[in-house]
Amino acid sequence: MGTALFLVGVVLAAVAIAASIALHELGHLVPAKLFGVRVTQYMVGFGRTLVSVRRGETEYGLKAVPLGGYVAMAGMYPPAADGAPAVASRTGFLQQLAAQARTADEERTGPAGDGREFHRLPVWQRVVIMLGGPVMNLLLGTLCLTVLLTGFGTPTPTTTVAWVAECVVPAEQQAAGRTECGPGDPPAPANAAGLRPGDVVTAVDGAPVGSWTELTERIRDRAGSPTTVVLERGDRTVTAELTPVATSRPVLDATGAAVTGEDGQPRYEDAGFIGISPTSEPVRQPVGEVPGAVAEALGRIAGVVLHLPERVVEVGRAAFGDAPRDPDGPISVVGVGRISGEIAAHEEIALRDKAASLVGLVGSVNLALFVFNLLPLLPLDGGHIAGALWEQLRRGSARVLGRADPGPFDPARLLPLTWTVAALMIGVSGLLVYADVVAPVQLF
Secondary structure, three states: OHHHHHHHHHHHHHHHHHHHHHHHHHHHHHHHHHOOOOEEEEEEEEEEEEEEEEEOOEEEEEEEEEEEEEEEEOOOOOOOOOOOOOHHHOOOHHHHHHHHHHHHHHHHHOOOOOOOOHHHOOHHHHHHHHHHHHHHHHHHHHHHHHHHHHHHOEEEEEEEEEEEOOEOOOHHHHHOOOOOOOOOOOEOHHHHOOOOOOOEEEEEOOEEOOOHHHHHHHHHOOOOOOEEEEEEEOOEEEEEEEOOEEEEEEOEOOOOOEOEOOOOOEOEEEEEEOOEEEEEEEEOOOHHHHHHHHHHHHHHHHHHHHOHHHHHHHHHHHHHOOOOOOOOOOOOHHHHHHHHHHHHHOOOOOHHHHHHHHHHHHHHHHHHHHHHHOOOOOOOHHHHHHHHHHHHHHHHHHHHHOOOOOOOOOHHHHHHHHHHHHHHHHHHHHHHHHHHHHOOOOOO
16 A cells, blocks of 8 residues: 555656646746747656647657656747858858758747747847746746645644654754664653653643744743743643753744755754654645745745755765765755655654655745756756846947947857757756666655
8 A cells, every 4th residue: 555655655756747848848938928039849857758739730749758848939049140051161160050040940930030039039038038938937836835825724732742753863863864762862851751752741831822832932041940830731731940051043034944954954053952842734825825825936936046056966976885865955856756756655744644755845846946947057048048138238338339249149150059058957967867766855
């Protein structure tokens, strides 16, 4: 049964990712057709075509490797500045690369000349077309978070005790993977005082606590001070005496969430600790909370992307060494499928929570696609957007200065950089897939 549920989770994640890719490409296709660009192919995946159908001038299909997609638009490369399209006439290496790219573009989308080429569009229309894909991912991610927050609710810690630690392990060592008690670890005050799972903490030193955040703040401020804790245990009221231990704990913000530094890693400080963890209950949030949640998620993802080189190095250390895998670091589609499968197969997770986890996972993937695709690098959408804006700047400057029109932005002239970026993306993707197989992110 567990294996079957695991496979169900993997399949659901794969279908959701394929649908996200298809809708991303639809975000390019719709404005391209509205602006009159000749679109010859709309494909989900790469490699051999599995199935396709032609409607008008456009072939719609599914390819064998569903790890991306593309929309083939005529005229992505403008004609050569000197009007010489033949490869044989290009003497330099870069010139030959550009000419070959233009020739391949014409073979795939048909010859130029009907005025419906992409490069002939005004800059703002080209920007809208290239933004369409990432914006579609942003809308999908926002939709998923809206369903998650307002429909399922967010897990909110309560003052009910879920687990009592035996000893005090510093937070940095827990983050590094150590969970077992060592000979030098002091006993956890809550365990020594007799707290049990299921106890409900109602007051700390005579002050009522109505939330886990309030409880945490009171305990963190009382390191080394004898403290009275009032509990509800079944139908009885129990009073426990304990002294919070000063130990390394994550820095928390006003909402009780862990604060991270510029490198995306948690920050720590010495604070009072008694060794309990809370149960969580889903609490539905108002729609007004969605924009803030989306912005927070985009900020976290942007932090990962900005520090991607060092994060990739960390993944490599985990894949080829004994370093722990960062659960907040980058993962591949294999990792996404594996996480979805593990959640689906876990016996102690309710069906409702499994569905919520899948919705949240799909939302995170789409928001990550939004951020990543906006990087100003070819062949990403952000690279084409940056090129179009650069063209607008050059042409505007030429008009002001009374100079000749410099012509349209030509991606073919940046092919070596494009191929370098593409090769790096393939290499990083391969590393992430390998790491997700041999050293996957551990949820449980």
